[in-house]
Amino acid sequence: MRPDEIESALQGLADEHRLRRRPLLSGPQEPRVKIDGRDYLAFASNDYLGLANHxxxxxxxxxxxxxxxxxxxxxxxxxxxxxxxxxxxxxxxxxxxxxxxxxxxxxxxxxxxxxxxxxxxxxxxxxxxxxxxxxxxxxxxxxxxxxxxxxxxxxxxxxxxxxxxxxxxxxxxxxxxxxxxxxxxxxxxxxxxxxxxxxxxxxxxxxxxxxxxxxxxxxxxxxxxxxxxxxxxxxxxxxxxxxxxxxxxxxxxxxxxxxxxxxxxxxxxxxxxxxxxxxxxxxxxEKWRRELVKRHISLLREGLRATSFALCSSRSPIQPIIIGGNKETLQLAAALRERGIWVPAIRPPTVPAGSARLRVSLSAGHTHDDVAELLAVLLMLIC
Structure with a gap:
């Protein structure tokens, strides 16, 4: 790519709802974080056992x-x-x-x-x-x-x-x-x-x-x-x-x-x-950490089972919710952020075209109430 092509290429990414930036995190990686100056309940980190700030x-x-x-x-x-x-x-x-x-x-x-x-x-x-x-x-x-x-x-x-x-x-x-x-x-x-x-x-x-x-x-x-x-x-x-x-x-x-x-x-x-x-x-x-993650997974999956959300077959803390379109996925992620919940929107080329998703990551750092709050907001947004 030539230097004079970068600006138009970035605009092309923006037009396709694929332009990315790094959210600014203030403080340690935990379920409750401050991003871009605002407090969130976060389901984005791969800190599955809650050890990153132990x-x-x-x-x-x-x-x-x-x-x-x-x-x-x-x-x-x-x-x-x-x-x-x-x-x-x-x-x-x-x-x-x-x-x-x-x-x-x-x-x-x-x-x-x-x-x-x-x-x-x-x-x-x-x-x-x-x-x-x-x-x-x-x-x-x-x-x-x-x-x-x-x-x-x-x-x-x-x-x-x-x-x-x-x-x-x-x-x-x-x-x-x-x-x-x-x-x-x-x-x-x-x-x-x-x-x-x-x-x-x-x-x-x-x-x-x-x-x-x-x-x-x-x-x-x-x-x-x-x-x-x-x-x-x-x-x-x-x-x-x-x-x-x-x-x-x-x-x-x-x-x-x-x-x-x-x-x-x-x-x-x-x-x-x-x-x-x-x-x-x-x-x-601390084996209880893995057991707690399993309970979180069950709670989320059971709560979303009867909804229109498409869930992948996963027993891991990675619980993707397939939305499909880039724009729709970004809109849902934005709606969650408005309610104080941070879930990343994953789009192509990270995933195949047409399979944009919310990637929910669960952690032993989360409580039962944290997962219940995420579930309640998701259910409210699709009603």
Whole structure:
């Protein structure tokens, strides 16, 4: 795009009700927030367990800053790998039942780094059509043959695996899909990976902390296998930031030597690792958080079951309400904001055209009354 085209392109986005801006948040991420100077009851954050502002995690990070400082200084391969980060990696590996784990600065960086490390020219990568953008970008940057299969369509995937010649293959999926809240058929996908000699790469950004008693999809579905590469983010249910990849010791050693998004970036702050260690303790000890989220999900779904709202099939805290048109979705989100409730309107290209939606995210930080208030306002708006 030329510099003189940007203004008209922005206007085009506005005309299609797709122009975005960043809402200004004042204060910590909690169910009750101040956005653009106004107080809201918010259902927008992926802080599923309500840990993002937990006092124990704040304290752990503050104490770690006193001991470890703030910055990483350089790549861990150049300036050194903090032993507090090594402790966090060991704890994460044990938590999900793997031999080893590796911290990344973000899930996006992990997806790009892992996929481009495992496949390249002459190889093939197969991705679900509803995968997160970071998975798709990793597939594109790998320079492998890139095939996309219809959402959760195992027959279509098998056809592509059978018909695509390649030296190495990798199947990439979200364990829980971020905009629909449904899940991938992971056991069946592993069977296909075994049959066609492929890696199975799982992005469990929205399952970690919830599935498998909090230990994620790997534990929920007993998927520990040499072909499985597991990634989960730490900025959602864990309430912190960053991501980790888990698998065999050989796999992690390979990534340390080949993952460009790890090698060519400054290590993330060491205090972040201390926060992760504290978050893991809370996830293990405070099981009531997951149970509370389940009750919130049931309350919302039961309350909307007899309405005209279209709900996706989701047992996760992600409860999308499909509206369809961009303009109508924005209008409904605005009507909720007028009544003090913040729910994001999700539009293309994040979701397919014609499937714009309100993406309701539930959290253990919400109370029963919070969810009941959202439900009451939604019911009032459609009467």
């Amino acid at each position: 006092p124990a995690i704040r304290q752990a990070m503050q104490q770690a800053i006193d001991e470890w400082g703030v910055g990483g200084g350089a790549s861990a391969l150049v300036a050194g790998h903090f032993d507090i980060q090594q402790q966090a990696e060991a704890a994460l590996a044990e938590f999900v039942g793997c031999e080893a784990a590796l911290l990344f600065g973000a899930g996006y960086a992990a997806n790009l780094g892992v996929i481009t490390s495992l496949v390249g020219r002459g190889d093939a990568v197969f991705a679900d059509r509803l995968n997160h953008a970071s998975l798709n970008d990793g597939c594109l940057l790998s320079r492998a043959t890139f095939k996309r299969f219809r959402h959760n369509d195992l027959e279509h995937l098998e056809q592509l695996l059978r018909d695509t010649p390649a030296r190495s293959r990798l199947i990439a999926v979200d364990a829980v899909y971020s905009m629909d809240g449904d899940e991938a058929p992971l056991r069946e996908l592993l069977q296909l990976a075994e049959r066609y000699d492929a890696w199975l790469y799982l992005d469990d950004a929205h399952g970690f902390g919830l599935l498998g008693e909090g230990r994620g999809a790997l534990v929920e579905y007993a998927l520990h296998h040499p072909r499985v590469v597991y990634m989960a983010t730490l900025g959602k249910a864990a309430g912190v930031a960053g991501a980790f990849v888990a698998g065999s010791r050989q796999l992690i050693a390979w990534l340390v030597n080949t993952a460009r998004t790890l090698i060519f970036t400054t290590a993330h702050p060491p205090a972040q690792a201390a926060a992760v260690l504290q978050a893991l303790q809370l996830m293990e000890q």
